[in-house]
């Protein structure tokens with residue numbers, strides 16, 4: 001009931017402004033909500049004058065994607081080492097938490113956007129492999145000591161022709177940056193992970209996939225780099241199957257003020273310095289830290305996901321809000 005009233009209100013706002021393509025920031029602004037810095041667009045007189053942020057810098061919108069591309073091209077070869085160094089290895093726990101919340105089953109098809117060097121896809125394939133193994137062991141046990149339920153379900157699955165089992169799971173890593181993909185592919189080859197994995201160069205704002213293709217869409221530490229987050233969210237909705245799930249890991253707002261001050265001191269002083277020592281690149285890592293501060297907080301990002309058309313949107317804070325895991329469904 002509340003959802004349908006909200007939908008009607010949203011439609012009425014759109015009609016009253018004669019615009020069917022209202023961005024999250026615009027809707028938020030009209031309804032008096034705080035505008036998230038990264039969704040604010042400054043409009044100049046001419047259409048080409050739009051500006052946005054690149055870290056703490058203000059740049060023309062058309063420039064941001066090129067600058068972001070350069071950052072990840074520069075960091076690609078040190079990306080995994082730097083991730084461990086900057087987060088003291090904790091990024092692995094955040095990614096594990098994503099998989100744990102996702103709990104994918106054999107047969108699931110994943111699209112990992114801004115997937116970089118493949119961390120999420122590798123975890124996904126490993127997770128479904130262990131699920132499949134667990135199910136296989138359970139089936140063997142059931143054959144050795146069948147209960148009446150096992151016997152009856154084996155008859156019904158034979159009748160339904162279910163013997164073949166679910167189809168293979170697949171993971172597609174999609175990233176705009178060819179260097180990041182190259183490093184990822186090399187990692188996959190040396191770890192012998194190739195089955196069910198593909199690498200696609202593509203922009204989150206204009207995904208090179210048909211509608212209704214994937215069961216799960218993930219984006220980990222990538223969406224804050226995208227110029228038009230609202231457009232990327234719409235694309236996520238488009239490529240998911242009905243019932244599919246959107247999941248995003250992103251740096252967010254630390255809720256505890258003491259932890260927030262420590263975290264600020266660490267990120268502004270230590271991270272660019274680590275970047276300089278490990279990758280001889282202070283500026284790229286300064287951008288990464290600044291871009292975190294420009295990203296909407298947990299609640300604002302939740303509104304944006306809802307505005308894109310997702311349902312049951314929730315988020316969970318990890319490490320006191322250093323990172324938030326947002327989740328929503330396409331219905």
Ligand SMILES: C[S@@+](CC[C@H](N)C(=O)[O-])C[C@H]1O[C@@H](n2cnc3c(N)ncnc32)[C@H](O)[C@@H]1O
Pocket residue numbers: 068072113114115116117118119120174175176177180202203204205219220221222223225226227
């Ligand atoms: C911080 S990395 C995250 C990589 C990986 N998801 C992880 O968690 O380790 C951000 C990634 O976003 C990618 N990216 C930035 N803008 C993008 C866009 N518009 N479309 C697709 N990928 C993008 C970058 O190339 C980079 O690989």
